[in-house]
Amino acid sequence: MLFFSFFKTLIDHEVTVELKNDIQIRGVLKSVDQYLNIKLENISVVEEIKYPHMSAVKNVFIRGSVVRYVHLPASAVDIPLLEDATRREAANQAGKAK
Amino acid sequence: MSFFGFDSTLHNPAAAGFSQAHNPFAGLSNRDDDADALEFEDTYDGLGDQLDETDDAFNDDTFGDTVGPVSSRAPVGKDFDFFGQTANVANAIEEEHVRFHRQQPVAKVVQSVQQQVPQASTSATAYKFAPQPSSYKPARTGYEKYSQEPVAELQVDAALWGVAPKKQPAPAPVAAVSPAPAQTATPPATSTPGPTGRKMLSLEEVEAQMRAQSKKPVALSPAPQPQVQQQIQHDHGYQYSQPTQPQVPAPVDHIQHKEQSFHPGHGHPVTILQRPQSKHTPPAQPLVQPTAHQRQPPQPPPPQQQHQLHQLHQQSHQIQHIQQPQQIQQKPANVQILQNPNRLSGDVANLGLHAHPTPPIPANYPTHPVHQQQNSFSRQQILMAHPSQLAQLSEEEKMAYMDQEAKRAKRNHKIFLMSRDNGIMTPQDKNFVTRIQLQQLVSATGNPNEHGTDESLAEDFYYQVHNQIQGGGRQHPSQPLNNFAQTYLYQTGSRQGGPRRHNRGPENHMQRMEQQVQRAVEAAKNKPKNKQLVIEGSLGKISFSNAKTPKPLLNIKRNDSSNEPHRPSSSHKQPQHGTDKRSELRTIESIYTTLMKMEDHDRIMPPPPASDADAEAIQRFVAWSNDAQALNAQLWKALRIHDHSSAQIHPFIALLSYRKGKKAMPRIFRHTTQEQRTTILTLIVVNLDSLDVVRNAQVTTGDIQLNAAMRENVELFSVAVMSTLFNFLNELGLDLVAGVLGLVCTRNVGVIAKSKIGVSMLTMILSRAEIIKHGGGGSEHDWRAWDATYGQFFDLIEPSLPHIFPGTVNSGEDVYVWQLLAAIGIGASPDQQQRLVLAVKDRVMDTVALSKTLPQDLASQRLQNVNLFMRSIGLDVELLQ
Numbered sequence: 001m002l003f004f005s006f007f008k009t010l011i012d013h014e015v016t017v018e019l020k021n022d023i024q025i026r027g028v029l030k031s032v033d034q035y036l037n038i039k040l041e042n043i044s045v046v047e048e049i050k051y052p053h054m055s056a057v058k059n060v061f062i063r064g065s066v067v068r069y070v071h072l073p074a075s076a077v078d079i080p081l082l083e084d085a086t087r088r089e090a091a092n093q094a095g096k097a098k
Numbered sequence: 099m100s101f102f103g104f105d106s107t108l109h110n111p112a113a114a115g116f117s118q119a120h121n122p123f124a125g126l127s128n129r130d131d132d133a134d135a136l137e138f139e140d141t142y143d144g145l146g147d148q149l150d151e152t153d154d155a156f157n158d159d160t161f162g163d164t165v166g167p168v169s170s171r172a173p174v175g176k177d178f179d180f181f182g183q184t185a186n187v188a189n190a191i192e193e194e195h196v197r198f199h200r201q202q203p204v205a206k207v208v209q210s211v212q213q214q215v216p217q218a219s220t221s222a223t224a225y226k227f228a229p230q231p232s233s234y235k236p237a238r239t240g241y242e243k244y245s246q247e248p249v250a251e252l253q254v255d256a257a258l259w260g261v262a263p264k265k266q267p268a269p270a271p272v273a274a275v276s277p278a279p280a281q282t283a284t285p286p287a288t289s290t291p292g293p294t295g296r297k298m299l300s301l302e303e304v305e306a307q308m309r310a311q312s313k314k315p316v317a318l319s320p321a322p323q324p325q326v327q328q329q330i331q332h333d334h335g336y337q338y339s340q341p342t343q344p345q346v347p348a349p350v351d352h353i354q355h356k357e358q359s360f361h362p363g364h365g366h367p368v369t370i371l372q373r374p375q376s377k378h379t380p381p382a383q384p385l386v387q388p389t390a391h392q393r394q395p396p397q398p399p400p401p402q403q404q405h406q407l408h409q410l411h412q413q414s415h416q417i418q419h420i421q422q423p424q425q426i427q428q429k430p431a432n433v434q435i436l437q438n439p440n441r442l443s444g445d446v447a448n449l450g451l452h453a454h455p456t457p458p459i460p461a462n463y464p465t466h467p468v469h470q471q472q473n474s475f476s477r478q479q480i481l482m483a484h485p486s487q488l489a490q491l492s493e494e495e496k497m498a499y500m501d502q503e504a505k506r507a508k509r510n511h512k513i514f515l516m517s518r519d520n521g522i523m524t525p526q527d528k529n530f531v532t533r534i535q536l537q538q539l540v541s542a543t544g545n546p547n548e549h550g551t552d553e554s555l556a557e558d559f560y561y562q563v564h565n566q567i568q569g570g571g572r573q574h575p576s577q578p579l580n581n582f583a584q585t586y587l588y589q590t591g592s593r594q595g596g597p598r599r600h601n602r603g604p605e606n607h608m609q610r611m612e613q614q615v616q617r618a619v620e621a622a623k624n625k626p627k628n629k630q631l632v633i634e635g636s637l638g639k640i641s642f643s644n645a646k647t648p649k650p651l652l653n654i655k656r657n658d659s660s661n662e663p664h665r666p667s668s669s670h671k672q673p674q675h676g677t678d679k680r681s682e683l684r685t686i687e688s689i690y691t692t693l694m695k696m697e698d699h700d701r702i703m704p705p706p707p708a709s710d711a712d713a714e715a716i717q718r719f720v721a722w723s724n725d726a727q728a729l730n731a732q733l734w735k736a737l738r739i740h741d742h743s744s745a746q747i748h749p750f751i752a753l754l755s756y757r758k759g760k761k762a763m764p765r766i767f768r769h770t771t772q773e774q775r776t777t778i779l780t781l782i783v784v785n786l787d788s789l790d791v792v793r794n795a796q797v798t799t800g801d802i803q804l805n806a807a808m809r810e811n812v813e814l815f816s817v818a819v820m821s822t823l824f825n826f827l828n829e830l831g832l833d834l835v836a837g838v839l840g841l842v843c844t845r846n847v848g849v850i851a852k853s854k855i856g857v858s859m860l861t862m863i864l865s866r867a868e869i870i871k872h873g874g875g876g877s878e879h880d881w882r883a884w885d886a887t888y889g890q891f892f893d894l895i896e897p898s899l900p901h902i903f904p905g906t907v908n909s910g911e912d913v914y915v916w917q918l919l920a921a922i923g924i925g926a927s928p929d930q931q932q933r934l935v936l937a938v939k940d941r942v943m944d945t946v947a948l949s950k951t952l953p954q955d956l957a958s959q960r961l962q963n964v965n966l967f968m969r970s971i972g973l974d975v976e977l978l979q
Contacts, residue, residue: 005561009568078564080761085560087690092557 002089006082007032007070016046016071017062023051024071025060036064306490682752685736686759692733693762696769699726733769739777748785750778755790757811760818767822775826776834782823783838783859787846791815792853797904812854820858827866832876835867836884839891847894851902857918860895864888864921871925892922892930899937907944910956916966923970931971938967946978 007029016026017038024047027040039061045054491499523531704722707715738749753759767775786792791812827835842850842860850856867884870876876884899919903912923934935942945964949957961975968974 001557002560005558008558008561009564078560078567081563081567082560083758084690084694085563087687087694088559091691 001034002085003036004032004034005085007036007038010072010076013073013076015040015073017067018069018071019062020066020068023047023054025054025062027060030059033064036067038062038064038067038070302490309490682749682756682759685738685749686753686756686762689733689736689753689762689766690758692729692736693765693769696726696729696733697765699729730769730771733766734774737766737778739774739781747788748781750781751785751788754782754815754819757814760811760814763819764822767826776830779823779826779838780841782819783841784845786842786856786859787849789815789855791855792850795854796849796852797854797902815855816858820855820862823859824862827862828869830866832867832870832880832884835863835870836880836887839863839867839884840887843887843890843894847891848898851895851898851918854904854914857902857914861914861918861921864918864925868921868924888925889930892926892933895922896933896937899934900940903941907941907948910960912941913963913966916963919967920970923967926971934971935973942968942975943978946975 010029011031013029014026015029016024017040018024023045025040025043025045027043029038030041031039039059041059043054043057043060045051048055699722702722703726704715704718707719710716737753741749754763766778770778782789791808795808795812827838830838842863851860867888871881902918903915905911919934919938923931926934942964945960949960952960965975
């Protein structure tokens with residue numbers, strides 16, 4: 001749940017989602033769920049020339065499984081907190097695995 | 099014209115070439131180009147002239163195209179239209195037939211027309227009904243049948259049932275056919291024929307007719323009976339087997355009834371019912387005809403009636419589906435309508451307005467074919483209330499009326515369509531679905547009851563804490579409340595002010611929902627958490643997933659052995675070879691783990707007991723304190739402050755060489771006692787020259803050559819560690835500060851002073867002492883100790899002073915050095931100040947000289963830096979310029 005928890009805090013921030021088919025979509029993160037499906041609004045494709053079929057699209061819903069990377073806005077990330085959250089997550093997982 | 103610079107003029111398009119079809123006329127066109135064109139006349143062989151066209155005149159014989167007037171040609175053009183022709187003949191025959199019956203008193207005719215009207219109107223949806231006098235024959239298109247008399251051809255030959263076709267004008271054969279059923283049907287009144295007929299028209303009716311007449315002269319042309327009949331034939335859904343049937347017998351029954359009981363203009367609601375069964379009754383039809391109408395001379399209906407028919411026709415769709423058992427006729431219209439599934443209820447109400455009480459009808463009616471006619475007759479009346487009424491309406495009113503009707507019908511139809519699915523789900527089903535949805539909601543967002551608890555924090559730590567920080571600026575979450583499920587499910591509950599069980603109504607519904615959620619959550623919690631299912635003998639295992647933990651793809655079994663070296667919790671147990679990177683990192687992790695535990699522990703701190711009487715509170719607090727102390731001890735142990743092995747570098751200092759080790763410092767200081775902090779400070783100062791940020795960040799007088807990583811390290815250290823120490827040092831007394839400075843003196847001051855961190859540390863210590871002095875703090879004894887230490891320190895650092903500046907004068911990054919010099923200068927004796935000036939004189943002069951070549955703002959900044967030092971010893975840069 002760490003990533004879900006993390007991405008929830010990025011809602012209403014602009015992110016760039018890089019898909020496994022190399023399309024990079026920049027848009028405002030509107031929603032994310034536990035499968036890390038992502039809803040973006042106001043999108044623009046980074047290499048618009050290459051993907052003209054996307055030029056008319058304004059909102060997208062991206063299935064989590066097709067996401068390769070999400071480029072984060074650094075200013076919106078609380079790194080120490082994220083580190084701690086990661087530690088807690090690791091501890092949780094370790095506890096569960098036991 | 100040339101593309102791509104290709105000169106097309108060089109290309110002879112007429113010339114044959116590859117991929118070019120041979121153009122036999124290429125030569126010709128060439129010649130044309132030469133203006134040597136051939137005339138058509140020159141090349142024409144004149145074969146066409148030899149054609150013998152003289153016998154073309156016989157074409158007419160062949161194809162029937164006579165030279166005569168257009169009108170005479172019309173029949174020829176129709177030749178192909180066999181269907182239409184036949185139908186025409188059929189119509190003519192039927193017309194004759196009807197005409198025969200029409201020759202009754204006018205009144206009967208009128209009513210029969212009215213009766214027909216509704217039927218005709220029923221056909222409206224299917225066909226465009228264009229009543230025209232049969233005599234009027236427009237140019238034929240071949241499609242007349244479809245627009246004018248669509249149903250006519252569908253008429254079933256009565257002979258099929260062994261009945262002579264009605265077309266035959268002679269009534270004789272008809273009469274011969276089964277007479278029995280008809281007799282029962284005929285009411286006694288039937289015998290009274292024509293005489294009353296005409297008179298039955300009301301004044302309004304007559305007026306309406308006259309008005310209509312004046313409006314539509316075209317329609318007025320004498321309409322032969324057949325027209326009407328044909329119109330009647332169209333029935334929307336059902337094709338009546340006997341076209342003539344409704345009209346013919348109708349006069350018999352209805353007229354009599356009407357005349358006797360009520361005004362012909364008003365229909366009664368009952369009549370709405372029309373039966374599809376009429377199809378089956380055709381054989382009976384002939385019987386009626388002879389009995390009722392034979393004696394009456396055929397009489398064409400008044401033109402007005404036709405006109406009315408048009409109007410009525412439009413409304414016909416409303417009645418299309420009416421099929422009712424005839425028994426119902428006697429009941430109020432509403433009842434009948436309800437029985438008919440296809441019926442539009444809206445019509446009923448409307449019709450009811452115009453409807454009159456149902457006239458008494460003989461009980462035997464239902465079975466009789468004649469009734470159908472009555473039905474149709476009354477039906478018309480219902481629709482229109484009255485043909486004349488409609489006629490009286492202005493065009494706009496009519497339009498509005500139609501519009502309204504259509505709208506209502508549409509709406510009713512919609513309702514009907516939707517209502518088909520009514521009750522598909524029982525309330526239990528709905529409940530069930532709701533519960534599933536809520537369960538999903540809860541599992542997706544977590545149990546609202548758990549929010550703020552450790553469990554929810556563990557699952558959603560980042561989000562919740564982040565929100566706290568963003569929102570409240572608090573460092574740590576207390577009880578975050580912003581949650582989806584809470585907002586939607588539990589807030590509404592609290593708004594209602596707790597359980598009000600007896601309250602029936604919408605709130606109750608809400609509460610029940612809440613309870614459901616709670617139960618669902620309970621159930622979900624109690625459900626044994628089987629994460630996976632291993633079927634005996636199978637090679638794989640089936641993993642279950644839920645919303646919270648999507649399917650785990652990796653199932654790694656961990657050994658439970660606690661001395662397994664991979665687990666962070668065990669890391670601090672292995673101090674044997676404590677200097678390798680791996681164990682150091684593990685140590686840092688254990689520190690963090692402990693820190694987080696302590697932070698969690700802090701959050702559950704019970705309020706300190708208000709009084710000694712509250713034993714329970716005291717106990718709780720004591721228990722908490724014990725836990726806190728245990729955690730503190732754990733942390734202290736993890737820090738390995740006292741864990742000095744034979745290694746060259748103290749383990750704690752080694753931890754500080756890692757980024758996360760540095761970053762842990764502020765938090766460590768928050769959870770340690772004053773004594774422990776002092777120990778840490780001491781430890782750091784003692785090892786100052788072995789800190790990586792000091793050791794590996796020595797400045798040179800040449801170019802600045804710290805690499806990026808080291809600079810980052812230094813930056814982080816000053817932010818994380820130095821600021822922490824600075825805050826701590828600012829709380830220390832002079833004695834401790836002097837002690838710290840004394841510790842520095844035991845180290846390699848030269849090395850320390852040549853690093854930014856070291857300089858900062860020295861500045862920090864010295865300035866703290868100065869601040870204490872300004873504040874009047876410190877005992878005499880302490881000051882003496884301080885002065886002694888300071889003297890020692892000065893002696894140690896003096897040789898290094900010229901070399902502690904980073905880079906050349908030009909680099910301009912020496913502000914922190916000037917700060918140190920200022921700190922030294924303030925506390926220095928006049929003698930020491932002089933030595934100080936001598937040591938750094940070159941740098942001062944260089945800087946001043948440089949500043950003269952720099953732009954104004956840069957120069958002033960440099961000079962200001964120097965001035966920090968100069969002023970501390972009572973000088974000013976101005977004096978040097």
